[in-house]
Amino acid sequence: MKDVHDESNWPIWAKEKIDIVEPNPNWRKIGEQEKDLILNYLSSYGVSEVQHYGSTSIPNLPSKPIIDLMAKINSFTSIKDISSVLAKHDWHYVPPELDGRHWQRFFVKVINHKRVAHLHIMLETEERWNQQLLFRDLLRSNPHFIEEYANLKRNLAKKYAQDREGYTKAKTEFINYVLSTQS
Template sequence: MSKDDDQTNWPIWATESIEIGNPDPRWLEMGRQEEKQLYDLLSAFGVGQVIHIGSTSVPKLPAKPIIDLMANVDSFERITDISVLLSSYDWHYVPPHLDNKDWRRFFVKVKNDKRVAHLHVMLKGEQRWEQQILFRDKLRDDPQLVIEYARLKSNLAQEFNLDREAYTEAKTKFVNLVLGL
């Protein structure tokens, strides 16, 4: 086990419990504000789009109160420059060897030792980009899916309260079913 794998050295926000909150209509506006600020900051680095995704982008869906966003770039070459800039705005870079998702570069925005936003930087053309948008839009268009997904998330949050990776992985079957994968 490396020094980085020892969770006793991790910040509080890296191991916080999963808490699903009631839907908050302010999440959509918060998402728009984050989209704009991130685009303004990152367009100089080749970021083409910043989009609010995830449960907070779906009206009436209970969620962790964390705004999920994704941004696309031509390459990860300038990720260090992006990281330096975003650190001034309370964003923390999670290196790929800790994130274990080679298809993205991941940032967490932290306020008062709690996650308030996630940024998934992906390469243009990444398959997951379109899947994220499609899943969000299917939920937005189908109130019954929202009810089913809310129930699943609530159950999984209880089962995997301290294990974010297991929680996310357990949602995959539902997401793939909705996407027809």
């Protein structure tokens, strides 16, 4: 049996370089289309809401060209069935022991060996849901935050080009700062 923690066993898309690109006005439309598809595929499994919330949901923000979605569910008991349904549509399940985030179930949509979307399935009671929507909405309403975040993301993409976890963790201070402006 393969060791899932051994990077030599990972698919190409799991080791992609972090690449920040200029904003694409079609990202929001693509996000809406993906939202509708996810709801169509998963509403019978208890998914009650899907949101496009990542950087691609914020106009004028450079980003990795990957649509970030999150979905609410009342229980993770159907994840095996959900995984089977999503697999038919190019989604790959990343188990929590590999993802390292017990509070979600994570899927990556892959086309031509490249990530095109992420799906974070969370329980209805997960506090990160509201925080992530608040962060998105605060950036959408503040061009100064967008400019600061764009500069940070570009610099971190250079520093952590091959380290997705390092890149993500390094953004935490800025995210917390933006969220603190609403306290």
